[in-house]
Structure formats: C-alpha cells, structure tokens
Amino acid sequence: MFGLKADWSLDIKQRYFTLGDYIGGEPRWCPGCGDHAVLTTVQRICRDKQLPPEKTVTVSGIGCSSRMPHYVGTYGFHGIHGRALPVACGIKSRRPELDIWVATGDGDCYSIGAGHWLHAVRYNMNMTVLVFDNSIYGLTKKQTSPTTPIGFKSNTHPKGAILAPLNPLTATLGISNVSFLAQTIDWNPAHLYETIKAAHDHRGFSLVNIIQRCPVFSPEAFKHLQEDPSNLLLLTHEKGIPVEKNISRLFPNQQEHDPSNMSEAYDVALPKLPKPVGLLYHNPDVPCYEDFSSVGKDMGVEEKLAGLNTALDQFAI
Amino acid sequence: MTKETSQPVKNNDATSKTPKRIDEHIVEIVSDSGEGAQKAGQTFGTISAKMGNGVWTVEIIPAEIQPPTRSPAGASGIRVRLGSHYMTNMGDAADIVVALNEQVLYSRIATHAYKPGTVILLENKWETDPNPEIREQYKTAVAEFRENGLVVHEVPMEEECLKHTPKPRLGKNMFVLGMLCHIYSRDLEKGNNEIEATFGRKGKKVVEINQNLLQAGYDFAQGNLDYWYEIPPWKRDSTDPLIVNNGNQAVGLGVMASGMDLVSMYPITPATSASHYLAEVYDKVGGFVHQAEDEIAAVGFAIGSSYAGKTACTITSGPGLALKTEFLALAVMTEIPLVVVVVQRGGPSTGLPTKVEQGDLLASLYGEPGDTPKIVIAAATIEECFHFVIMARKLAETFRTTVILLTDANLATGVQPYPRPKAKAEWMAAPIDQSDWKKGVPPFDWDEETGLSPRPIVGQAGGQYVLTGLAHTNNSKVAYDRESNQRGCNMRSRKLATLYSTLKPPKIHGDQEGDLLMVGWGSTLGAIEEAVDKMRAEGHKVSSLHLRFLSPLEPGLKEIFSRFKKVLTVEINYSDEADAPLIESGNRRYSQLAVLLRTQTLVDVDCWGNVYGQPMQPGLICEELFRHLNAMKGEN
Numbered sequence: 001m002f003g004l005k006a007d008w009s010l011d012i013k014q015r016y017f018t019l020g021d022y023i024g025g026e027p028r029w030c031p032g033c034g035d036h037a038v039l040t041t042v043q044r045i046c047r048d049k050q051l052p053p054e055k056t057v058t059v060s061g062i063g064c065s066s067r068m069p070h071y072v073g074t075y076g077f078h079g080i081h082g083r084a085l086p087v088a089c090g091i092k093s094r095r096p097e098l099d100i101w102v103a104t105g106d107g108d109c110y111s112i113g114a115g116h117w118l119h120a121v122r123y124n125m126n127m128t129v130l131v132f133d134n135s136i137y138g139l140t141k142k143q144t145s146p147t148t149p150i151g152f153k154s155n156t157h158p159k160g161a162i163l164a165p166l167n168p169l170t171a172t173l174g175i176s177n178v179s180f181l182a183q184t185i186d187w188n189p190a191h192l193y194e195t196i197k198a199a200h201d202h203r204g205f206s207l208v209n210i211i212q213r214c215p216v217f218s219p220e221a222f223k224h225l226q227e228d229p230s231n232l233l234l235l236t237h238e239k240g241i242p243v244e245k246n247i248s249r250l251f252p253n254q255q256e257h258d259p260s261n262m263s264e265a266y267d268v269a270l271p272k273l274p275k276p277v278g279l280l281y282h283n284p285d286v287p288c289y290e291d292f293s294s295v296g297k298d299m300g301v302e303e304k305l306a307g308l309n310t311a312l313d314q315f316a317i
Numbered sequence: 318m319t320k321e322t323s324q325p326v327k328n329n330d331a332t333s334k335t336p337k338r339i340d341e342h343i344v345e346i347v348s349d350s351g352e353g354a355q356k357a358g359q360t361f362g363t364i365s366a367k368m369g370n371g372v373w374t375v376e377i378i379p380a381e382i383q384p385p386t387r388s389p390a391g392a393s394g395i396r397v398r399l400g401s402h403y404m405t406n407m408g409d410a411a412d413i414v415v416a417l418n419e420q421v422l423y424s425r426i427a428t429h430a431y432k433p434g435t436v437i438l439l440e441n442k443w444e445t446d447p448n449p450e451i452r453e454q455y456k457t458a459v460a461e462f463r464e465n466g467l468v469v470h471e472v473p474m475e476e477e478c479l480k481h482t483p484k485p486r487l488g489k490n491m492f493v494l495g496m497l498c499h500i501y502s503r504d505l506e507k508g509n510n511e512i513e514a515t516f517g518r519k520g521k522k523v524v525e526i527n528q529n530l531l532q533a534g535y536d537f538a539q540g541n542l543d544y545w546y547e548i549p550p551w552k553r554d555s556t557d558p559l560i561v562n563n564g565n566q567a568v569g570l571g572v573m574a575s576g577m578d579l580v581s582m583y584p585i586t587p588a589t590s591a592s593h594y595l596a597e598v599y600d601k602v603g604g605f606v607h608q609a610e611d612e613i614a615a616v617g618f619a620i621g622s623s624y625a626g627k628t629a630c631t632i633t634s635g636p637g638l639a640l641k642t643e644f645l646a647l648a649v650m651t652e653i654p655l656v657v658v659v660v661q662r663g664g665p666s667t668g669l670p671t672k673v674e675q676g677d678l679l680a681s682l683y684g685e686p687g688d689t690p691k692i693v694i695a696a697a698t699i700e701e702c703f704h705f706v707i708m709a710r711k712l713a714e715t716f717r718t719t720v721i722l723l724t725d726a727n728l729a730t731g732v733q734p735y736p737r738p739k740a741k742a743e744w745m746a747a748p749i750d751q752s753d754w755k756k757g758v759p760p761f762d763w764d765e766e767t768g769l770s771p772r773p774i775v776g777q778a779g780g781q782y783v784l785t786g787l788a789h790t791n792n793s794k795v796a797y798d799r800e801s802n803q804r805g806c807n808m809r810s811r812k813l814a815t816l817y818s819t820l821k822p823p824k825i826h827g828d829q830e831g832d833l834l835m836v837g838w839g840s841t842l843g844a845i846e847e848a849v850d851k852m853r854a855e856g857h858k859v860s861s862l863h864l865r866f867l868s869p870l871e872p873g874l875k876e877i878f879s880r881f882k883k884v885l886t887v888e889i890n891y892s893d894e895a896d897a898p899l900i901e902s903g904n905r906r907y908s909q910l911a912v913l914l915r916t917q918t919l920v921d922v923d924c925w926g927n928v929y930g931q932p933m934q935p936g937l938i939c940e941e942l943f944r945h946l947n948a949m950k951g952e953n
Contacts, residue, residue, distance in 0.1 A: 054778040054780065055779075057775055062786075075775045075780075078785040078786065083613065085614075086609065090581065090624075093621070094579055095626070121908060167407035180832075200523055240861075293607060295605065305745075308740045317367045317560065
C-alpha cells in the first residue's frame with residue numbers, strides 16, 4: 001500500500017530532551033550575577049549532549065553557587081558546606097555510569113573543603129567540577145575568601161584583606177593525578193560553553209575555575225578584567241579550548257599553549273596578571289578511581305554467597 | 318634442668334600421673350612487644366576451641382608504639398580464658414602467667430590482673446644478664462612478687478630454646494605454646510598443624526624449627542612442671558559447626574553478608590582492623606574499601622554511595638563519630654539510609670585509643686546539630702557484631718535513616734567461638750530499582766501513620782528530585798514556611814515510634830522480680846550475667862537485663878523496673894559516686910545509660926561503672942552488688 005517497502009524504517013530517537021528537561025526551579029540569584037550564565041551554559045550542554053536527566057546528578061555544597069542543583073532538572077544533592085566532592089565521589093564510586101556535575105565556590109572548595117579538593121583531584125573520578133570563583137563569600141554576605149585580593153575590604157577584614165590570595169591554578173597543578181584544569185570567565189558565553197563542554201568531554205576529574213562576577217559584594221574585584229581585556233591571556237592550541245575568530249579578537253593577549261606541557265602550564269598560571277583563560281593542563285591518560293572502586297558492582301547473589309562462605313571457612317574450627 | 322637457685326618447681330597439689338580436672342582457667346602470656354606473645358596466645362585459644370573448650374581471648378596492647386624493652390609500659394600479650402562452658406568475658410584474676418621478663422608484669426599487677434596464688438612462669442635469663450642493673454631488677458622483682466603471694470617459677474626458656482635455634486627471641490613464643498599445650502593437655506598435633514598453617518609460606522625449615530620449639534616446650538613442661546590440667550570440652554546443645562574470630566572480623570563478615578558493597582573509612586584505633594580484614598577479603602563479594610582523606614570525607618563518600626542506591630557503611634571510633642556529626646544530621650534529615658559502626662574507645666585525641674569505654678552512647682543519640690532521630694543499636698557479643706550489621710542495613714533501608722551500630726574495643730579484640738552463620742540470600746541487599754518512578758509520587762511520600770516513604774533512586778526516570786539540607790517539603794523543595802520543617806521533623810521522629818512498636822520487651826536474666834536489677838548494654842553482657850549467676854547461686858535476688866536497642870529504647874522498661882527494689886546501670890562509663898564530696902541529687906553526673914533511662918522512664922535509676930580502660934569484670938560487679946545489697950539491708 002502507498003508503495004512503501006517492507007523494510008521501511010525511520011530512526012526515531014525514543015526520547016529527545018529539550019532545554020526544558022534540564023530546568024528546575026527558578027534561580028534566586030541576584031540580577032547580574034555570573035551564576036546565571038554558568039547555569040544556562042550547563043543546561044545547553046546537557047541538551048546538546050542529550051544527557052538523560054535521570055542518569056545525571058548535580059552535586060553541591062553550600063554557598064551561592066551551590067544552589068545550582070535546585071535549578072536543574074536532573075537528580076540533585078545539595079549537601080553541606082565544603083563537602084560536595086566526597087559526596088560526588090561516593091555517588092560515582094559504585095555507579096560509574098552516572099554523569100556527575102559539581103557546583104562549588106571559592107569558599108566551599110578552596111577553603112572549608114580544601115582537603116577534599118586536593119584528594120578529589122588525586123582520585124581523578126570522572127566528573128565535571130565547576131568552581132564559581134567570585135573572590136568573596138556571597139551567601140553569608142561579604143567575608144574574605146581564599147581568592148579575595150590582598151587589601152580588599154570585607155566584613156571580616158574592614159581594613160583590607162591581610163593575606164595574598166590563594167592561586168587555585170598553581171595549587172591544582174601541584175597535585176598528583178591532575179588531569180584537566182581550565183579557567184574561563186562568565187562574561188564570555190562562547191568561551192564559557194566551549195570550556196565546560198571540553199571539561200565534560202574529558203574522562204577524569206575536570207576542574208574549571210570560573211571567574212564569576214558578584215555584582216553585589218565584589219564588583220570591583222573583576223572590573224579591571226572586564227574593562228581592560230589585556231589583563232587576560234587567551235590560551236590557544238589545537239588541543240585546547242576551540243575559539244572562533246570573533247571571540248579570539250576580544251583578547252589582545254594570546255599565547256599558544258600546549259595543554260600537555262605541565263611546566264608551561266605552571267608558568268602561565270603563576271602571574272597575578274594577566275589571568276589565563278583557556279585549557280591549562282590536560283592529561284587524558286590518568287587512571288580513574290572508579291575503575292578500581294566499582295570492581296564487582298554487578299556480582300550476583302550466588303557468587304556473593306559463595307564468597308561469604310569462603311570467608312567464613314577461614315574461621316572454621 | 319631448672320637451676321638450683323630456682324624455686325622448687327614441683328607442685329605438691331598435683332600428681333604427675335594424671336592431669337587435674339578443672340572447670341576453667343585464665344592464662345596470660347606477657348612480654349615486650351614483638352616477641353610473639355599474641356600469636357602464641359591466639360594459637361593456644363584456637364587449639365583449645367578446636368578441642369571443644371569455651372574460649373575468650375583478649376589482647377594486652379602496649380600503650381606506646383615502640384616502648385623500651387623490659388618496661389611496664391611495654392607490656393604486650395594476651396589473656397586466654399578457657400573452660401568447660403561458654404565463655405563470655407575475660408574474667409577476673411589470672412591462674413597461670415607466662416612472662417618473658419619481669420618488668421612487664423608490673424603493669425599487669427597494677428591493673429589487678431593477678432591474685433595471691435597466681436602462678437608465674439618467668440623467663441630466668443635476666444638473672445645472669447651481663448648488665449648488673451638488670452640482674453638487680455630481676456632479683457628485686459622476683460622477691461617482691463613472692464612477697465605479694467604470687468607463685469613464681471623461674472624457667473630457663475632462653476637456654477632451652479638455644480638448643481633449637483640461634484635466634485631464641487623469634488621462636489620463644491612457640492616454646493611457650495608448647496609448655497601451655499602440656500600444662501592443659503592439648504593435642505600437640507593440633508599445635509603442629511597451626512604452625513604449618515602459619516609458617517607454611519615461609520618454607521619447610523621455618524616450620525620445622527617452630528615445631529621443634531613447640532615440642533621442646535611441651536617436653537620441658539612434662540619433665541619439669543607439675544602443673545598438669547584437663548579441661549573437659551564445653552557440652553553444647555547443638556553440633557552445628559563453630560567459627561572463631563574477633564568482633565571486628567565479625568563486623569567485616571557482617572558487612573559482606575549484608576550485601577553492602579562499600580565501606581568508606583579513615584584509620585582510627587580500635588576500629589581500623591575491621592577495615593583491614595575487609596580490605597583482604599571484600600573482593601570475594603564484589604565489595605570495595607575506600608580509604609578516605611579524613612573522617613568527614615569517609616562518611617560523605619558513604620552517603621554519596623547510599624544516595625545513589627548502594628547503601629554503604631562507614632566504620633569509626635568516637636573521635637571519628639564526632640567529626641562526622643554534620644553529615645549524619647544531613648543523612649537523617651534527607652532520609653538517606655546509612656550504616657555507621659562505632660567501635661568505642663576512651664576519649665579524644667590519642668586519649669585511650671586501645672582501651673575500652675562505652676562513652677559514645679549519648680553522642681550517638683544526641684551528637685548532631687538539630688533534631689536527629691536515628692536508630693542506635695549495640696552488639697553485646699561477637700556473634701551479634703556479625704548479625705547486627707545485617708540488621709543495621711535492613712533497618713537503614715526500611716526506615717530510610719541512619720543506623721549507628723555500637724561495639725567497643727573489648728568486642729573488637731576479643732575472640733570467641735560462635736555458631737557459624739548460615740549465609741542467606743535474603744541478608745543481601747536487593748539490586749537497585751531502576752524502573753520509572755511512579756508519576757505524581759513525591760520524593761518524601763510520608764505515610765502519616767508511620768513516617769515511612771519510598772525512595773527514588775538515581776536512574777529512575779521521573780523521580781528526579783534535589784536532596785537538600787534546607788528545610789523541605791515532601792517534594793524536597795526548599796521551604797520557608799513554618800509548618801514544613803515542623804512536619805518533616807514529625808515524620809522523621811515518627812519512624813522511631815514505628816520501629817518501637819515492633820520491638821519486644823527485653824528478656825530478664827534471673828528472676829522476674831527481686832531486690833536489684835542491673836541494666837547493661839554492649840560488651841558488658843558476659844560479665845554482668847556471670848555476676849548475676851554467682852550472686853543468685855549465693856541466694857541473692859539479683860537479675861539483669863541487657864539492651865540491644867538504645868534508640869528507640871526497648872519497650873516495657875518502666876514496668877520491669879517497678880518489679881525491683883533497685884535498678885542499677887552497669888557501664889564502662891564515668892559517673893559521680895553518690896557519696897562523693899559536694900555531690901547531691903541535683904548535681905550528680907550519671908553515667909550515660911542511666912541518663913537515658915532516667916529520662917525515658919522517670920524511674921530513679923542508679924548507676925555504677927568505671928573508666929579504668931578495661932573490659933568489665935564479673936568480680937568487680939559482685940563487689941559492687943554486695944555494697945548495694947548491704948546498703949539496702951541497712952535501709953530496711
């Protein structure tokens with residue numbers, strides 16, 4: 001009938017996820033906050049990669065950034081301050097098929113959760129870790145964070161921050177098993193998208209430090225970067241973050257940097273200015289901890305009972 | 318063979334033709350650490366268990382990592398209590414002690430481990446040591462011990478061992494084992510087999526030397542010591558096979574049997590050996606031990622796994638429990654199943670890391686910020702260490718909450734035979750549900766009666782929700798209204814009431830009514846019941862009950878308490894003595910179980926305990942009971 005062949009078939013995707021599938025509650029961030037840009041970028045990447053929302057988990061700690069799980073339509077875990085990474089690693093440990101996103105901040109990750117940051121890099125479990133680095137504590141209203149510039153006046157240091165800021169890039173590069181480290185800026189959507197997408201593509205622990213504006217508590221911390229792009233250094237390379245010409249010309253300072261070159265990555269990361277934007281370091285060959293931790297996850301009950309009996313045999317009298 | 322200068326070794330009480338039949342004995346081997354005393358004692362315990370005796374062994378652990386040799390602080394060794402009945406505790410004073418130097422005995426004497434009449438078989442090589450100071454110390458000590466009633470026999474262990482090995486320090490423990498094998502009429506072939514099993518990997522020659530030393534010790538005791546006993550086997554009601562292990566190994570086996578496939582831990586004494594054991598064998602059931610970067614990460618990792626549907630376990634001790642508290646509160650509030658095993662010890666820091674205490678009861682119940690209703694259970698025997706882990710996982714998943722299982726250093730290192738568990742498939746966790754989540758069912762679909770609700774597991778399409786530590790509605794949405802948090806707290810608390818309604822009142826050991834009821838929990842069970850049996854045999858109206866559920870408490874306590882003139886908790890915990898200076902009813906600090914029972918029952922529960930860092934001993938309990946019974950007579 002109608003001249004159709006018997007083997008007629010059409011490849012129809014069983015489910016197609018729209019942006020709406022990745023939208024949760026309405027964001028309650030301040031107008032002008034850089035977090036909005038990160039959120040929509042993540043949602044677009046989820047849509048573009050068609051990640052099943054039920055197989056995706058967004059994990060966070062506490063802070064402005066950590067509200068993110070509430071705003072995405074995946075499974076979410078909004079835990080306690082500084083502890084997003086142990087939870088995320090635990091989820092991954094026996095369910096390596098799940099797609100894990102972590103939203104954390106400069107206080108959550110680099111201060112209260114600093115121990116977990118170091119060790120999560122070492123575990124190198126496959127997850128995309130977005131550090132919303134606004135150089136200030138926002139949720140608790142303007143306290144000095146580890147990345148707050150020296151001299152910056154906050155509620156805990158009204159005369160100006162005493163200590164030089166922590167450099168999360170050089171610190172991360174110093175941790176064994178580091179496998180993916182990038183930095184981007186919230187006000188360049190194209191670069192933000194490509195960076196986070198590359199991070200998600202990488203199998204391993206991808207850490208993206210996102211320089212993210214807080215228009216309420218630390219607007220002046222980023223002014224010099226936004227107003228004078230020569231304070232930024234665009235990293236370019238065929239193995240780096242792809243950059244279109246129209247984006248590239250926004251950056252007067254550029255450097256060809258091979259992301260497999262660790263010592264060059266360190267040189268790029270070290271100076272206070274210009275701040276590098278792009279992929280600092282990438283090693284796709286670092287083993288992932290879940291390859292060890294998930295061994296045996298599908299063992300059947302019969303085999304487990306046999307294993308238990310062997311163990312009991314050792315104590316038999 | 319014994320030196321002329323030694324005390325006469327022949328014991329007039331025993332005849333050399335047949336061994337003396339006894340019901341039980343307590344044996345200790347004490348030495349510097351590294352001399353293999355624990356190995357010898359464990360093997361002796363295993364041989365005895367294999368010959369059908371009831372056995373309880375407990376390690377004597379030095380307080381320091383590398384204490385100087387020949388120092389009281391360095392006392393390392395083992396106590397083995399063996400007899401013709403089921404053994405539940407370490408007992409009181411030792412009957413026979415083998416000591417490899419005299420100095421280590423001082424620390425044992427300080428803990429009242431011996432009594433007048435305790436026999437000490439003492440290595441005598443120090444008597445002729447090239448160092449005059451050591452010779453003097455030895456002489457002084459031996460004289461002192463004898464003055465205090467200890468029966469010291471000086472034995473040339475080194476000299477005898479040198480006939481078989483150029484390095485007697487390494488093999489002397491097998492000589493000691495050989496002596497004990499003769500003294501207690503053990504089957505030497507069983508000793509040879511144990512040596513074969515232990516040293517087989519190191520080659521034939523090592524096995525041979527050790528077996529020769531074993532034989533030498535046996536022959537020496539036969540030829541020179543008149544201590545010769547027979548302890549008939551324990552007459553069991555059943556012929557079911559037994560296994561023998563310590564409480565931490567039992568916890569590890571329980572983890573495997575429960576079907577939990579992840580243990581996330583950070584090293585802490587005395588909990589760590591449970592994870593050591595699991596790390597060795599867990600792969601047989603497909604499991605994994607994660608060593609986290611700290612205690613907080615350890616529980617966070619377990620919570621992550623549990624959240625994703627693979628209920629996990631974290632094993633720790635008191636200081637670790639303290640560090641985990643915020644995460645525990647989160648797990649309870651967000652209704653994530655989680656099993657936490659707390660192997661209790663004394664105090665923070667390196668406090669009393671190797672010593673026993675029951676000090677984490679109230680911390681387990683109330684240690685978290687905010688209202689954190691969780692299930693707290695306590696194992697009283699090594700067998701329960703196994704079965705309670707299985708129960709803990711089931712409770713955690715059924716009630717969608719945290720279960721804390723309390724054990725302690727006494728159970729962790731105590732070794733006891735118990736019926737071999739018959740592994741069952743229903744003990745194991747079911748595979749996780751990945752079917753579509755039923756439309757319209759919220760993530761916290763609380764049953765108003767029970768507080769229970771089904772849990773969406775990551776991967777279930779349509780079940781996506783955001784777990785949050787913020788006050789939330791049954792949809793897991795952040796809530797700012799006043800009713801939502803109140804309701805969530807109601808529902809979580811109701812789950813404990815639901816569990817309570819399923820529990821039976823505890824059994825009473827002894828008469829159902831009487832003068833005094835002791836209430837205990839955890840590892841003190843054996844000592845308490847042994848004390849009750851002794852007191853009842855002497856005509857005293859004393860009973861005991863032992864709690865396994867601490868949160869919720871077991872039902873019927875108030876009614877049971879009303880049948881006794883006095884109720885007394887017995888704990889390895891601190892309390893002010895009622896008649897101490899400045900103490901009156903308004904400021905007396907009660908021990909932890911007493912605080913709980915007084916609050917819940919409004920009965921004037923008294924308490925007794927100590928923080929000696931030692932397992933509870935039946936003799937000490939009896940002394941205390943006499944004090945109370947006499948005082949009660951005085952009141953009448």
